[in-house]
Amino acid sequence: MRQPEPLHAIDELRLFLDFAVPLCGSDIAHKLRQWGHSREQARNWLRGEAERAGGSLGENGDVLQFSDGRPRLGRAQNRVVRTASELARGVAAAALLAQLEGKSGVEAFGGFYGVPARPADTARGQDGAAGVAARGTFPVRKPAA
Secondary structure: OOOOOOOOHHHHHHHHHHHHHHHHHHHHHHHHHHHOOOHHHHHHHHHHHHHHHHHHHHHHHHHHHOOOOOOOOHHHHHHHHHHHHHHHHHHHHHHHHHHHOOOOEEEEOOEEEEOOOOOHHHHOOOOOHHHHHHOOOOOEEOOOO
């Protein structure tokens, strides 16, 4: 029996994001709930997280996209891990920011990260950043149709 071929780098990235973005989103939502930021403070903080991820991707995105499949060690490994982690965190922050602005989420790398549209009954009842975090809304990948 043959071993399956390894995934293409982009497919691996999507698989990683499917796993990591909901975890990062949950962590960020928990922190927002603890900090008690106002809605505007939360927007600014989330925007900063998303921008930081974009900068990291711009500087180091090649290590995620172009891989020869060999294991990385030392600095090269740290660069890949740091970039992937910052990317997942940035996508999660962007999804939460979109939710604060009344949207359901964001699209990134061919996937949708957010929450399904909900009725406005409970969504508008809570104020501040804790409103999004308290409702348990954190980015999840929408299943393919």
